[in-house]
Amino acid sequence: MVILESRVASNWVDYNGHMNDAEYARVFSLAVEALMEHVGLDEPGRARHGYTLYTLETHLCYRREAHEGQPLSVELTLLDRDTKRLHIFFKLHDEEGSLLATSEQMLMGIDSDTGRPAPFPLSVEQAIDALPLAAPSAWPSQASRIIAIRR
Template sequence: MTLLTTRVAPEWVDYNGHMNDAEYARVFSLAVDTLMERIELDAEGRKSLAYTLFTLETHLCYRREAHQGQALAVEVLLLDRDAKRLHVFFTMRDEAGELLATSEQMLMGIDTRSHRPAPFPPAVIEAIDALPHAEEGDWPQAAGRRIGIPRSLP
């Protein structure tokens, strides 16, 4: 499911001539905002439900350079969820469908009155259930990665 389409803005390009690493994070953050709209947590929903999402963790992987003016499309796949958390996987592709970056994120549902984690409201659960879901055991290859320097055993 494509959540967001945009283009690489001139101010996102760095001294290396391609989109700066922080701007990839910006695009994925904008995709989270769009995801929130899709699951009934737009400005009106956040206010009426007294509920929002916080990002707990993100793992961003850069695959290819993006350049000024290049079209970007961000898709989402729900890897898992429980009563108050979403484990999502975003992919960013160019107009030819080439993978530019991925962002795996853990999002937490928050009651804005108490500022504490809280279960998803029923309308939000219904909208979450309509998102594309990964089948158990069929996650994208880049999901669940750990960061580290591989070492060979002596």
């Protein structure tokens, strides 16, 4: 499921002539915002429900360079979920479908008034239920990676 389409902005390009590593994180952050809008947690939804999502953990892997003006798309795969957490996997592609980067994230639903974890509001949960859930056997090969120097 494509959750976000964008382009590499000129101010995202660094001294190496390609998108700066921090900007990949920005694109994935924008994808989380797009996901929030998709499930009813846009600005009015957050106010109505008194609810938001926090990112607990992220694992970003860089695959290829992206350049100024290049079209980008972010694909979302829901790996797992419970009553207040989402385990998601994003793939960043260029216009030719080449994989540029991935971001695996754990998101937590938060009651905005208390700042504490809380179950998804019913309408949000229903929207999440409509997202395609990947069977563990169909997870992207890049998911659940461990950072290590292999010996």
